[in-house]
Amino acid sequence: MSDVPTDLREQINSDPFCELLDIAFVDIDVGTAQAELTVTDELLNFHGTLHGGAIYSLADAAFAAASNSHGDAAVGLESNISYLAAVDVGETLLATAEETHLTDGTGEYEVTVTNGDGDRVATFRGRVYRP
16 A cells, blocks of 8 residues: 555646646555556657657656655756667556655656566656755
């Protein structure tokens, strides 16, 4: 059972941008989160490959859920992503965010994005400020 309050879980799950991209939260716990996205034709770029922004958005959603799971507002300070492999239409990606450092004022998170075979397709790192 998660220690994340039900109202906060519902708030995270109702994110309008995630709903637009069809990003679903699989798990949210204190300091961690998982989100998934199935690749569709609408998410491809002009090369016919998955748009990097879609992968970034998935990772960022997991990052936001994990960093806000403590119940206090957390706002992004910085982030970066490394794209490691191509993804095909129909594949479902899983972004897993884990808290790697936490202080009273900041937090750091690493997000791994994997395909259905468990192969890493991207690595995202982000820091937040807790006002």
